[in-house]
Amino acid sequence: MVFIVIFALLNIIIPDKYLSSPLRNIFYQIISPLTSSLYKGGDSTSGFFSQISEIKRLSDEKSSLEKEVAELINENSKLRELERENEILKNQLGLKEEQKDLEFIAADVIGRGPTNISNTLLLNKGSDDGLADGMPVVTGSMLLGKLTDVSSDHSRVLLIVDPASVVNVMVQETRAAGVLKGEAGFNLKIESVPQEAPLKKGQRIITSGLGGTLPKGLIVGEVDSLVSSESEIFQSARIKPYADFNHLELVFIIKT
Amino acid sequence: MPYIIFFFLTYLVIGFQIGLFPAIEIVGGMINLIVIILISTFFLEIEKEGLIFSIVLAIAFDIYFYLPIGLSVVAVLIIYALLNIFRQKIIEKTNYFFIASIIFAAVVIFDLILFIGNSIASGHFVFERLFLSLLPDALINFIIAIPLFIIIQYLIKILAVYRIIDVKKSKIKVE
Numbered sequence: 001m002v003f004i005v006i007f008a009l010l011n012i013i014i015p016d017k018y019l020s021s022p023l024r025n026i027f028y029q030i031i032s033p034l035t036s037s038l039y040k041g042g043d044s045t046s047g048f049f050s051q052i053s054e055i056k057r058l059s060d061e062k063s064s065l066e067k068e069v070a071e072l073i074n075e076n077s078k079l080r081e082l083e084r085e086n087e088i089l090k091n092q093l094g095l096k097e098e099q100k101d102l103e104f105i106a107a108d109v110i111g112r113g114p115t116n117i118s119n120t121l122l123l124n125k126g127s128d129d130g131l132a133d134g135m136p137v138v139t140g141s142m143l144l145g146k147l148t149d150v151s152s153d154h155s156r157v158l159l160i161v162d163p164a165s166v167v168n169v170m171v172q173e174t175r176a177a178g179v180l181k182g183e184a185g186f187n188l189k190i191e192s193v194p195q196e197a198p199l200k201k202g203q204r205i206i207t208s209g210l211g212g213t214l215p216k217g218l219i220v221g222e223v224d225s226l227v228s229s230e231s232e233i234f235q236s237a238r239i240k241p242y243a244d245f246n247h248l249e250l251v252f253i254i255k256t
Numbered sequence: 257m258p259y260i261i262f263f264f265l266t267y268l269v270i271g272f273q274i275g276l277f278p279a280i281e282i283v284g285g286m287i288n289l290i291v292i293i294l295i296s297t298f299f300l301e302i303e304k305e306g307l308i309f310s311i312v313l314a315i316a317f318d319i320y321f322y323l324p325i326g327l328s329v330v331a332v333l334i335i336y337a338l339l340n341i342f343r344q345k346i347i348e349k350t351n352y353f354f355i356a357s358i359i360f361a362a363v364v365i366f367d368l369i370l371f372i373g374n375s376i377a378s379g380h381f382v383f384e385r386l387f388l389s390l391l392p393d394a395l396i397n398f399i400i401a402i403p404l405f406i407i408i409q410y411l412i413k414i415l416a417v418y419r420i421i422d423v424k425k426s427k428i429k430v431e
Contacts, residue, residue, distance in 0.1 A: 020319075020325060023319060023325075024319055024320075024322075027316070027319045027320065028320075031267075031270060031271065031274070031275075031316070031320070034267065034268075034270075034271035034275060035271050035274055035275030035276075035320075036275065037275075038271050038272065038275035038276040038279070039275045039276065039278070039279045040279075041276065041279075042275070042276040042277070042278075042279030042280040043279045043280075045279075045280060111274065111275055111278065111279075111320070112278050112279060113278065113321050113322075114277075114278045114281070114286045114321065114389075115281060115284050115286075115385075115388075115389055116284070116286070116367060116370070116371070116385060116386070116388075116389030116390070116393060117321055117323065117370065117374055118321075118322075118374075118378075120321075120322075122320075149322055156322060163380060163382040163384070163385060164378065164380045164382075183384065184382055184384035184385040184387075184388050185284075185384070185388050
């Protein structure tokens, strides 16, 4: 007991990098082989149960998606033409595609924080692999969160759905800027969007690149429902995230 | 040999608490072995061993989830102190439902302490998070309390047979 009290006091006095951080590294090296396999086992089990309940919803969704696919194939061919045209114009202007310059590092999800404490993920890559605090974490081109604690061989991601998370975003269609905040219960909310560009259900939200910490154009989600009234100076709305934060196994970190 | 088995058991329990249970949260509720072991061992009258085990588990919990180290230990000690204060009343009426109810209350205390401590450390007081997780947490532990209590009781018997822990004959009869 005395040892614990002394340790707790030392923990307050001594900076994190000299006591807590090395301790965490040692602890992670010992425990992560077991926890990562238990996490994966648990994740697939919970995934199995949620899949059963989703079967009905999926069959309904299938028929509407088939119709949507036919429309998208048509739209895709048009977009390919536009992309080609755009490429030629960009080359003529001497512009580069930002995404091509980005370097991605793959990492395994080895655990997650309890939701009553924080919405976080634990990754098996750290500063030894070139990771640093603040780097964005994605799956596909969908933003998941930012690295908040990076140790030598593991790191922690603060998910965008965590109430402590704030991200500069914009509406892809209207280019109206806003601030994306996480809410308890895996929810997202966009705030501070000017009334001049009315928010509509289904509009896609992407990162704006403001502040320089996140690259521009990472997909976040779409507008689900409006929260603010027309009399307010700024608009706010609930956002439906595209990423499935519950079942993540492999993620990518963008080196910025 | 006893130490090896004890170490292996601790390693496994820590693995379950920090690796498996956060991954299988049910509507935001997570099984809390720290509290369940503390309460179960209190009722089985091997409270000192149970307290040490819970503290080890609590330290691992803090380290793994980037909580202020010692916060969960404070929660464990407060619950243990409360159990001691009400010891006489607790011993008088003991049945499975009562144990589950005590675990329900202890999980609420544990979550509240963690919420306050973590909010002070991080500077973010998100009460919504507490409201969303407190009841599911307490309920899931209330439901799982009895099966786990029986497993712990059985494990202690095995450990006692192999003289890994020294168990006095329990005065409390759980029905």
